[in-house]
Amino acid sequence: MTSFVELKLRPELQQALDELGYEEPTPIQREAIPVVLSGRDAVAQAATGTGKTAAFALPLLQGLEPGSRTPQALVLAPTRELAVQVAEATQRYGRQLGARVLAVYGGQPIPHQMRALSAGVDVVVATPGRAIDHLTRGTLDLSDLRTLVLDEADEMLDMGFAEDIEAIMAAVPDGRQTVLFSATLPARINGLVKRYLTDPVKIKIERPKPSAEGGASVRQVAYLVPRQHKANALGRVLDIEAPTAAVVFCRTRDEVDSLGGTLAARGYRAEALHGGMTQDQRDRVMAKIRNRTAEILVATDVAARGLDIDHLTHVVNFDLPSAADTYVHRIGRVGRAGREGTAITLVEPRQHRLLKTIEKVTKSRIAVETLPTVADLRARRLELTRGAIAELLREDDYEQYRVVVDALSDEHDIVQIALAAVKLAHESGIAGPDEDDIPEVTVAAATAAQGTKRPPKNLGDTVTIFVGLGHAAKIRPQDLVGAIANETSVAGRQIGAIEITHKFSTVEIPAAAEAEVVAALQATLIKGRKARVERFKPPSQRPPSKKKGKQP
Structure with a gap:
């Protein structure tokens, strides 16, 4: 399979792929999509950043039946960030189908989720803890579920969700399709596979190797920029870089047209190129680029297929591609035949982890630099x-x-x-520059926003909370970390010392998050059980017991 067209997807899905600039399926998509479309169970081993979401989302959407009141597919993800990302991508793919996709995770008011589920949802993307919460409340009806997807299964197990996952898998109907994606396949995942999957197809995708094109002659740099400031940031970076010729890659046709207009207003000779243009329009645009009457081409991946510009000096990823091989293919357009080139990527803070994955996969360093200031620009x-x-x-x-x-x-x-x-x-010579302030995003802030597990240098002011579950309830440290990280804005690396006794546990957390954590844990289940949660009071601070001879 060399193109998505060969899959014979529903026209609405193919249109979405065209608009998103998806040209060729990635290796995991080539291998997994036909299997999932066939209805077989599957175990796929593939790294983050290889295009896994489309590998299961497209088949799920292909098989949706209209008019269902209960979910037809459930996707489990380890973190709220990944759940939101998967839900957003699935919604984009299924927009023309009118697919109803709901992200269900901790930290969001549960009544809002209950109302959405009651109104009818086709695909639910959930963290395990919140899925269990809804199952316990009876607000998540899986009686008609056709497909269950476990995304990043190894990470879910590492975060202590093993029992939640098994409870969910035991609750879904017999005969449903189960698809498991994981970067690694440790023994405990093989145990899940043997118990809950039926004759699964095994798929293993090796990490893609970086292209020989480009290589050391390409300077790779990234800027962390909030999404609403990306267009302004791009203009500022281009002003500093002053490219001879540049290609700016976007996901959608609308984004291409909008960004092309923004750059033209800034004084750049910018042209747009996307799949909605006729061949004559494409030819005129390419003629302007080649005869150097235009200096910037804003394009989707599909429209830029086969593009070769001899004097190209810069490639810009306005949107960070989700697949590492797409990134490699894009930057390979500069630095050819020994020429020097620059690859620039604008990264939203929540995508910092994906950027690091691409860096590892391509075995190349992508320097994260500070966005040029207004003073630099002047x-x-x-x-x-x-x-x-x-x-x-x-x-x-x-x-x-x-x-x-x-x-x-x-x-x-x-x-x-x-x-x-x-x-x-x-x-x-200044064509009305946009010199609005753009907030600086540091690597540390982006890492914290994604909850990357990294030992904290200094927790700052902390408090210790009491959780009324302990060894008797088979509570482990990862259960508490997982519950807090998925139900609140506190990242795993911000959690300090954890002590577990027979009847209760104590957890050290940032003082500023005390109210949020206590409220969230009181409203959710930990390993399927409600717990009393409050500020921990050492024995010396507790009031004397009314019962003689006993201390609370």
Whole structure:
């Protein structure tokens, strides 16, 4: 299979893929989509960033039946971030079908989720703890479920969700299709497979190797930018880089048109290229790029297929691709035949983990740099003005303007006249730049937002909370970490010391998050059980017991 067209997907899905710029399926998509479409159970081993979401989401959407009140597919994901990401992607693929996709995770008001489930949902993407919560409440009806997907299964087990997963798998109907995706396949996953999957197809995708094209001659750099500021950030970066020719990759046709207009308003000779254009329109655009009357091409992956621009100096990923081989293919367009080139990627804070995955897969370093400031921008523009004036002085064809200088020199110093002329030239070359402040996002902040498990250097002010479950309830540290990380905004790395006794546990958390954590854990289940949760009071601070001889 070399194209999505060969899959014969529903026209609505194919249209979505075209608009998103999906040209060729990734290896995991080539292997997994036909299997999932066939209805077989499957175990797929593939790394993050290889395009797994489309590998299961497209078959799920292909088989949706209209009018169902209860979920036809359930996707389990280890974290709220991944659940939201998978739900958003599935919604994009199924938009033309009117697919109803709901992300269900901790930290979001449960009544809102209950209302959405009651109204009718086709695909539910959930963290295990919140799925169990809804099953216990009777608000998640899996009686008509056709497909269960376990995404990042090894990470879910590492976070202590083994019992939740088994409870969910035991609750779904017999005969449903089960698809499991995992970066690794440890023994405990093989145990799940043997108990709950029927004659599964085994799929293993090796990590893609970086392309030989480009290589060391390509400078790779990334900027962390909030989504709402990406267009402004791109303009600022291009102003600093001053590319001879650049290709800016976007996901959708609408994004291509919008961004092309934004760059044109900034003074760039930008052209758009996407699948909605006729061949004549494509040819005209490419002619402008090749004869250098246009300097920036904003395009989708599909539209840029086979694109080869000899004088290309920059490739920009306006949207970070979800598959590492797509990233490699894009940056391979610069740095060919020994020429130097630059690959720039604008990364939203929540995508920082994906960026690190691409870096590992491609075995290349992607430097995360600070976005140029307004001061940097002004300095760069002055440098360009200086260069333009120096070039003009070398041409020696400005004698006709001497009359202006002679007339002004009677009243003004010659240096003042020169400064005024430079100011006029400089300001005339600025096409209404957008110099709004763009908030700085640090690597540390992006990592914290994703909950990357990393030992904290300093927890700052902390408090200890009491959780009324312990060894008697088979509570382990990972159960508490998983519950807090998935039900609140506190990342796993922000959780400190954990102590578990026979009847209760104590957990050290940031003081600023105490109210949020206590409220969230009181409202959810930990390993299927409700727990009393409150600020921990050492024995010396507790009131004396009313029962003689006993302490609470």
